[in-house]
Amino acid sequence: MAMAALRREGRRFAPLISPRPITAFRSSPLAPTREAEGPIGVRYISTQVVRNRMKSVKNIQKITKAMKMVAASKLRAIQTKAENSRGLWQPFTALLGDTPSVDVKKNVIVTVSSDKGLCGGINSTSVKISKALHKLNSGPENETKYVILGEKAKAQLVRDSKKDIELIITELQKNPLSYTQVSVLADDILKNVEFDALRIVFNKFHSVVSFLPTVSTVLSPEIVEREAEAGGKLGDLDSYEIEGGETKGEILQNLTEFQFSCVMFNSVLENACSEQGARMSAMDSSSRNAGDMLDRLTLTYNRTRQASITTELIEIISGASALEG
Amino acid sequence: MLRRASGLLARPILAARARPFSTDLPAAQTADATFLEAWKKVIPNMDPPKTPLSFMQPRPPTPSSIPSKLTVNFVLPYASELATKEVDMVIVPATTGQMGVLPGHVATIAELKPGVLSVHEGNEVTKYFISSGFAFIHANSFADVIAVEAVPLDRIDASLVQKGLAEFTQKLSSATTDLEKAEAQIGIDVHSALNSALTG
Numbered sequence: 001m002a003m004a005a006l007r008r009e010g011r012r013f014a015p016l017i018s019p020r021p022i023t024a025f026r027s028s029p030l031a032p033t034r035e036a037e038g039p040i041g042v043r044y045i046s047t048q049v050v051r052n053r054m055k056s057v058k059n060i061q062k063i064t065k066a067m068k069m070v071a072a073s074k075l076r077a078i079q080t081k082a083e084n085s086r087g088l089w090q091p092f093t094a095l096l097g098d099t100p101s102v103d104v105k106k107n108v109i110v111t112v113s114s115d116k117g118l119c120g121g122i123n124s125t126s127v128k129i130s131k132a133l134h135k136l137n138s139g140p141e142n143e144t145k146y147v148i149l150g151e152k153a154k155a156q157l158v159r160d161s162k163k164d165i166e167l168i169i170t171e172l173q174k175n176p177l178s179y180t181q182v183s184v185l186a187d188d189i190l191k192n193v194e195f196d197a198l199r200i201v202f203n204k205f206h207s208v209v210s211f212l213p214t215v216s217t218v219l220s221p222e223i224v225e226r227e228a229e230a231g232g233k234l235g236d237l238d239s240y241e242i243e244g245g246e247t248k249g250e251i252l253q254n255l256t257e258f259q260f261s262c263v264m265f266n267s268v269l270e271n272a273c274s275e276q277g278a279r280m281s282a283m284d285s286s287s288r289n290a291g292d293m294l295d296r297l298t299l300t301y302n303r304t305r306q307a308s309i310t311t312e313l314i315e316i317i318s319g320a321s322a323l324e325g
Numbered sequence: 326m327l328r329r330a331s332g333l334l335a336r337p338i339l340a341a342r343a344r345p346f347s348t349d350l351p352a353a354q355t356a357d358a359t360f361l362e363a364w365k366k367v368i369p370n371m372d373p374p375k376t377p378l379s380f381m382q383p384r385p386p387t388p389s390s391i392p393s394k395l396t397v398n399f400v401l402p403y404a405s406e407l408a409t410k411e412v413d414m415v416i417v418p419a420t421t422g423q424m425g426v427l428p429g430h431v432a433t434i435a436e437l438k439p440g441v442l443s444v445h446e447g448n449e450v451t452k453y454f455i456s457s458g459f460a461f462i463h464a465n466s467f468a469d470v471i472a473v474e475a476v477p478l479d480r481i482d483a484s485l486v487q488k489g490l491a492e493f494t495q496k497l498s499s500a501t502t503d504l505e506k507a508e509a510q511i512g513i514d515v516h517s518a519l520n521s522a523l524t525g
Contacts, residue, residue, distance in 0.1 A: 087405035090381055091398060091469030095434070095461045098378040101360040132368045179402035179473065204375065213374040236432075239464070243435035244420030251436055258459060262471065265402055 045308035050301045054294060061290035067118070068283035075208070075276035081177070082205055082269040089216070089266050092259045096224065097234055100217050104196035106145075107137045108166065110189070110264075111157070112202040112271040113150035115170055120278035122203045122211055122271075123152035129213050130157070130201050134164070147189055149268070166193050173272060179265050186261035196223050200263060205273035209281055216267060218260045221252035387465040391429030397444065399453075399470045406453070406475060407444065414445040415468060417460045418518075428466040435460045439518040441478070441525075442470060452478045454522050456515070483523050490516040 111130045113123045130153070134144045147167045148154045154168050169185060189198075198218040203211040219227070225248075228237040242251050357378060364373040397415055399407040416425045418440025437460055443452045458472035493512030500506040 081403070084404045085402055087398065087400040087408060088402055088471065089377060091400065091459075091461055091471055093377045093381055094384055094463070094467075094469065098376050100357075100376050101363055128371065129374050132364070132371060136363060136367050201374065204380070214376065214380075215374045216377050240432045240434045240461075243424060243433055244438075251434060254436060255434065255459060258471070262402070 045304055045311070047301055047304050047308075050297060050304060054297045054301065057290050057293050057297060061287050061294065064283045064286040064290065068280050068287065071276045071279040071283060075273060075280060078177070078269065078272050078276065079205070082266070082273045085266045085269050088262045089259075092262065095240075096219070096237070096259070098217060099219070099227065099234070100199070100215060102197055102217065102219065102223065102227065104137075104219075104223055105142055106194055106196040107133075107142065108145050108147055108193055108195040108198050109133055110147045110198060110200045111149065111153045112200065112267055113148070113153035114271070114275040115151045115173065116275075117152060118279060118282055119275045120282040122274050122278045123150070124156070125211075125213050126201050126203060126271075127153050127156045129215065131161070133199055133201065133215065134161070145193065145195075147193060149185075172268065177265075177269060177272060179261075182265040182268055183261040186257070186264045190257055190260060196220050198260060200267050202267040202271040203274035203278075204267075205270045205277065208277045211274040211278060214267075214270075216263050218256060218263055221249060221256050224252055224256065225249075384463070384467060385465055392466045393428060395426060395428045395430075395466050395468055397468045397470065399442070399444075399472075399475070401472055401475055410444075410446075412444050412446040415470070416441075416443045416445075417470060418442065418455070419460070424460075426460075426462055426468055430462050430466070430468075432464040433460075433462045435462070437470075437472065439515045441522045442472075442475070452522075454478055454481060454519060478522060481519060481523060486516055486519045486523065490520060 109130050111126050113126050117123075130146065134146075137144050144164065145166045146157055146161060146164050147169075148157060148165060149169050149172055151170050154170065157165060167189060169188075172181075172185075175181065197220065200216045200218070202214060202216075204214040206212050224234060224237070227234040242248050244251065357376060360376065361373055394411040394413065395415065397407050397410050397412050398405070399410075414425060414427050416423050417435060418424075418437055419435040420438045421435075423440070424435060437455065437458045439456050440454070441452050442455050443450050453475040454477075455470075455472035456474040458470065460471075461469040463469075490513065493509050493516060497506065497509035497513060500509050
C-alpha cells in the first residue's frame, strides 16, 4: 500500500521535476543556484521541490525499514508458538477425518484476519475464499453466516454481506495470544451461533514468503452422528468405545467444542504468523521502492542543479561577449 | 449431487474395511477430490484453499497382529510433549477412573479428568499431572492424548495445593449462585486430584 502511494505521488510530481528555468532577475555569478534564500532579484532554478521530495522519501524508507524489523522480531516470537501448536489439531483430524465437502443446512464461516493493515494481500485472500465458500454452500434450504475476527475482514465483508454477519470480534492481539483467550472466544461463538458446520478460513504459515489459504471444518455433534451413520469417512466412529460421560451424545458435544477451540487456537496463531511475514515482505519491497525513487530523484536533483549552473554561465559569458564585441 | 457422490464413495471405502483410517492416502485424495471438484465448478478462477488433510501425516492402517509397542502423541496447546513416541503402556485419568492402555487396546474415545498421566517405557515411568482433555485410542495402537495443561509431578508445590484446596472449599461454602458453586467445585476437584497425585 505504501508502494502504491509512492508511485502515485511520483507521477503527480513528475511535471514539476522537469527543469524549467523560472524567469526572474539576474543573480550574481558567485551565488550558487541551490539556495532558496538570496537577495531580491536573483534568478535561479529552485531545487527546493526536489529536495523536499527526497527528504520525505528518505523518511518513508526509514519508517518502512523499521516496520520490517519490528515485524521480523514479532514473527520470531510467534512462530515458535505456532509451530508448537501444530500438533493440536492433528489427533482430531485423525479421529474425525476432514470433510470440507459436507452438505449441511447451517454453515458458519469463521474468517480470521488481522486488525492492522500494511500486510500485503492476505486479508483480501481470506475474504475472497470466505465469499467463495459462501457461494459454494449456497443452495435451497442452506444458509451461510459469517463470524469475523479482525478489523480488515470486517471492513471488506460489511460492504456487501452485512446481513449475513453474526458476530464480529476485534482487537484479538492486544494481549499476547493464549489458549485461555481463544477458548473464551470459541465459547462465545459456540454459545451465540447456531451451526451444523463451522468452516474456519485462515492463512497457514508455510514460510516467510509463502502463506497458504486454508479452510478447516468442524462439524456439530448431530452432523457427526449423521455422517457416522451414513458411513464413508466417519463410518468407523461407531467402532470406538466411549469412556466416561453418560451418553455418546454428551461426549461428542464435548469433543466438538474442544476440537473447535483447539483448531481456532492453531488457526489464530498461524494467521498472526502469516500477517507478520506478509508485513515483512510488504515493508521490504516498500523500502526497496523508496530507495529506487530516491536514486531517481537524486539524479533529477543533480541535473537540475547542473542545468542552472550552466544557464548562469551561459548568461554571463554571452553578456560579456556582447559587451566586448 | 454431493450426497450421491458421498454414497458412491462409501462403496469403495466399505470394501477397504481392513484399513479403517480415513486419513490413509487413497481415501484422503478422494475426500479432497469432492471438495476440489465442487469448488472448480462454482469458482473456476480461484485456487481452492488447502484443507488440514493435506498437512497431516497419514496414519498407518490397523496391522493384523498386535504390535509390540504403543505409539503415543501427547499434545498441549503450547507444545507437543510426546510426538509418535513408542512406549509400552500409558495410564490415562479417564472420568471413569485410571485407564491403562496397552498395544492392541480396543479403539476408544475417553474424556479425561484432572489427574496423573503416566507413560511407561521399559523401566522408566514419566508422570505428568494433566488438566482435563481427551484421549483417543485408535485400532492401530496409536494413542492421542490432548490436554490443556500438563506439568511433571516434581514441579508441583504441595503447600500451594493445600492452600488452594482450603480456599476453594471455603468458596464453595460461601457460594451463592450456581456459577460460583460450579467454579468452586471445579477448583476443589482439581486440587484434590493434585493432592492425591502428590501422595499416591
